[in-house]
Amino acid sequence: MNKSWAIVNKLLPFSCVDGPGNRFVIFLQGCNFKCLNCHNPYTISLCTECGNCVKSCPHKALSFINYKVIWQTSVCQQCDTCINTCVHHSTPMTYKYSVDDLLITIRKYLPFLNGITLSGGEATMQLPFVEKLFSTIKQTNDLKHLTCFIDSNGYLAKTGWQKVENIMDGAMIDLKAWDNDVHKSLTGRDNLRVKETIKYLAKINKLYEVRFLIIPEHTDLQDNAENIAKFLIDLNPNIRIRINAFHNHGVRGIAKKWSSANKKQIEIFAEQLKQNGLKHFTLPTVYL
Structure with a gap:
């Protein structure tokens, strides 16, 4: 991947849920997970140029x-x-942005922004571009006050995080299941590297938030609150936790069923974590 440009699925000029403050969010195309419950499965793969959607x-x-x-x-x-036609978990509706292109767009909203967040898909799949964008922001006088965050599934290896840790202000990491086998059944990948990412980013003080998605009868998070709390408290007792509620609107395949x-299930999980020592929670404001 050329580090000077990226394949972008969407730009969101303003967001207050993708890191601290008001943020410009860049959703990069491509992901190394194939989550059964993915609400944006068309962001998983790059277009194969098969032409079937035309x-x-x-x-x-x-x-x-x-x-x-x-x-x-x-x-x-x-x-x-076209998205509904594609069998490759992709879309022809993507944009090719250079770093300079994005900086021009970011400057349009600059007076209202606290930072930039790269999401996806999985943002770290285009890591050379992430490096280039973040380093350019940090070296540019009118932009260097912006914080640079990554919203990630955590599967990037330690050596990858080391490439961006000095130009990244923080990361939000999803822990989709506690048990390795459960995680693999949900995402197609194990969670050993995800846990290592959480530990490493906490160690270097770049872990902004750990995120959990509760899927009744499918995630094992609810049954492992004590283990999860111990794992996180050993890293940082003041760690931020965001708990999201699964909804089946917009998903495909088996997860549609x-x-x-619901609110009660989310609150029970939050209370379990709280009883085991965690303190800082963000819960859903809307349930579907």
Whole structure:
């Protein structure tokens, strides 16, 4: 991947849930997990240029030229027919941004921003670009006050985090299951590296938040609150915890039939963590 540009799924100019303050969020395309409950499965893979989505577009916003799928944004109606057609967990509706392109866009909203967050997909899949963007921000006078955060599944190896730790202000890490086998069944990957990431980032004071998603009858987090609390308290007793509630709106496949988490289930898990010594929680404000 050329470090000077990135494949971007979406830009969100303002967010108050992706790190501290008001943040400009960049959603990068591509992920190394295949979560059964993913609400954005079209962000998992890069486009294979197979062209199967072209004929499906009812607005003729897609064309196939020189074995490449071309997306005409001016014609597109955002109906998502192409996304629903794609069998590769991808989308033709992505953007190619250079670092300079993004800085121009960021400056449009600069007076209102506290920082930048890279999300996905999985942002660390395009790590060379992350390095380039963050280092440029830190070296640019009118931007260097912005904090640089990564929202990640935590699967990046320690050597990868070491490449960005000096230009990154913090990371939010998802721990999707406590047991390795449960984690693998949900995501396709084990969680050993995720736990190592949490430990390492806590050690270097770059772990901003650990996030949990409660999926009734499918995650094992609720049954391992004591183990989770001990693991995190040994790293930092003041660690921030965000608990999210699964909902089945927008998911595909088997997870479409899974039950959504309710307020009581979330509060029970939070209380279990609290009884075992954790203090700082953010809970959902809306349940679907």
